Amino acid sequence: MDLYAAIKGRRSIRRYKPDMVPKEVITRILEMATWAPSGLNWQQWEFLVITGPKKDALAASYGRIVEFGMPPAGQRTPQQEDFLRWARTLGGAPVAVVALTRAHGQPGTRKMNLESVAAAFTILLLAAANEGLGTCWMTGPLNNETELRKVLEIPADKEIVAVTPLGYPAESPEPAPRKALDEVVTWIGF
Numbered sequence: 001m002d003l004y005a006a007i008k009g010r011r012s013i014r015r016y017k018p019d020m021v022p023k024e025v026i027t028r029i030l031e032m033a034t035w036a037p038s039g040l041n042w043q044q045w046e047f048l049v050i051t052g053p054k055k056d057a058l059a060a061s062y063g064r065i066v067e068f069g070m071p072p073a074g075q076r077t078p079q080q081e082d083f084l085r086w087a088r089t090l091g092g093a094p095v096a097v098v099a100l101t102r103a104h105g106q107p108g109t110r111k112m113n114l115e116s117v118a119a120a121f122t123i124l125l126l127a128a129a130n131e132g133l134g135t136c137w138m139t140g141p142l143n144n145e146t147e148l149r150k151v152l153e154i155p156a157d158k159e160i161v162a163v164t165p166l167g168y169p170a171e172s173p174e175p176a177p178r179k180a181l182d183e184v185v186t187w188i189g190f
């Protein structure tokens, strides 16, 4: 697929088919992610690739924190119910990927580490789209970080960067609108 078409064709997917993704396909995507640039070429990313009960526990922990911020059952809008269902199940995706980096107390180094993993995660999402797979970059699950760490046994010397479900899309959402370039670009010296 042409790179520009892949970039424009990727969508955040929030409903998945239950079909398992072959391990060799996941491996290809992860290998692509490791071609991202990284600060000092430290390649300071780690990926947890999760299926089965641990994936379900991750989703449940996200569901609990989402539900915490909502009105009680019976008083929710259909949109809130939809969002809660998405959170509790990760849209039915068979796999979740969690990206980690080395925790660092020095703000500049912490930023470098986070940016390096974000670069790799972007490539992961694009490579997944290239394989016909859906993803959704999520930081929402980090709102229940204590429980997430416990479920996945993530030690304190690792920082959790992002989570994505991974699976075959069961929806084709319209593209989310983008700001006009002149809202976000300042040309200097042109």
Ligand SMILES: Cc1cc2nc3c(=O)[nH]c(=O)nc-3n(C[C@H](O)[C@H](O)[C@H](O)COP(=O)(O)O)c2cc1C
Pocket (backbone or CB within 6 Å): 010, 011, 012, 013, 136, 137, 138, 139, 140, 141, 175, 176
């Ligand atoms: C840093 C980051 C955090 C995000 N966190 C969430 C999240 O917690 N839950 C969610 O449903 N989507 C999340 N998203 C997805 C965005 O909502 C989505 O990328 C945006 O609406 C644009 O849609 P698109 O990805 O289909 O182009 C996140 C995206 C980014 C980059």
